Amino acid sequence: MVDTGSANRRDDRTPVLAVAGIGKSYAEGKQRRTVLADIGFEVARGECVALVGQSGSGKSTLLNLLAGIDKPDTGDVEIMGRSIAAMGEPELTLLRREHIGFIYQFFNLIPTLTVAENLALPLELNRIPSAVRRQRIGDWLAKVGLDGREGAFPDELSGGEQQRVAIARAIIHEPALVLADEPTGNLDGRTGNVVLQLLAHLFRDQGRTLILVTHSRAVSEVADRILALDNGRLTHDTEALSW
Numbered sequence: 001m002v003d004t005g006s007a008n009r010r011d012d013r014t015p016v017l018a019v020a021g022i023g024k025s026y027a028e029g030k031q032r033r034t035v036l037a038d039i040g041f042e043v044a045r046g047e048c049v050a051l052v053g054q055s056g057s058g059k060s061t062l063l064n065l066l067a068g069i070d071k072p073d074t075g076d077v078e079i080m081g082r083s084i085a086a087m088g089e090p091e092l093t094l095l096r097r098e099h100i101g102f103i104y105q106f107f108n109l110i111p112t113l114t115v116a117e118n119l120a121l122p123l124e125l126n127r128i129p130s131a132v133r134r135q136r137i138g139d140w141l142a143k144v145g146l147d148g149r150e151g152a153f154p155d156e157l158s159g160g161e162q163q164r165v166a167i168a169r170a171i172i173h174e175p176a177l178v179l180a181d182e183p184t185g186n187l188d189g190r191t192g193n194v195v196l197q198l199l200a201h202l203f204r205d206q207g208r209t210l211i212l213v214t215h216s217r218a219v220s221e222v223a224d225r226i227l228a229l230d231n232g233r234l235t236h237d238t239e240a241l242s243w
């Protein structure tokens with residue numbers, strides 16, 4: 001029996017995310033190549049953190065470890081005070097479903113489902129009653145400026161509109177943590193900016209916790225805090241104002 005109630009019993013000071021001593025390497029020929037070394041940081045409730053670094057510095061690898069999609073060779077990740085190192089796949093799946101939302105560069109909406117059906121998915125998976133579901137979907141469509149588009153299919157929407165649906169889908173079940181991988185990377189500058197402002201506004205408004213991987217200076221500027229990776233090591237952990 002999985003203890004899903006333990007996260008609710010933690011107090012508000014428990015970091016949403018705590019990372020300690022993470023290392024990851026991959027086999028390369030007969031040797032191993034270190035991709036992440038001794039990464040440690042904590043993220044408090046309501047923080048918006050940008051994870052920046054050159055191509056190949058380890059950002060996506062780290063994001064996958066934070067989501068429990070991949071396991072580190074050393075160290076541990078705690079989400080809401082619960083260590084994921086010891087979790088089996090069923091427990092991890094449940095933790096991800098309840099407590100983590102994802103926003104991807106290429107939106108990843110389900111093409112055969114309407115906007116409303118895409119938004120219903122995380123609610124159904126988390127067994128939110130259908131009356132609450134309808135209300136939430138309506139509220140979130142309004143929040144992302146897509147009132148009246150609930151019956152549209154993803155390919156009937158622009159890229160910016162698809163990403164707005166994807167943002168709503170990542171937050172609609174009220175997860176503790178949202179992980180975003182290059183959320184504006186596939187949008188033109190102007191559209192990217194609109195999506196970015198919306199993202200920043202929604203997270204501030206809701207006091208939710210966001211970690212976003214980005215190459216973009218504009219994206220990192222909406223963050224409260226910047227974590228910089230260089231060649232698999234954390235080189236800066238600074239408040240955004242001093243970045």
Ligand SMILES: Nc1ncnc2c1ncn2[C@@H]1O[C@H](COP(=O)(O)OP(=O)(O)OP(=O)(O)O)[C@@H](O)[C@H]1O
Binds near residue numbers: 057061
């Ligand atoms: N499954 C894997 N097997 C072997 N090497 C890998 C694997 N996944 C990632 N790497 C290597 O780890 C390093 C870091 O990759 P990662 O994708 O995390 O970088 P990144 O900072 O996200 O880069 P980008 O900004 O280009 O997406 C790269 O050198 C990559 O080749």
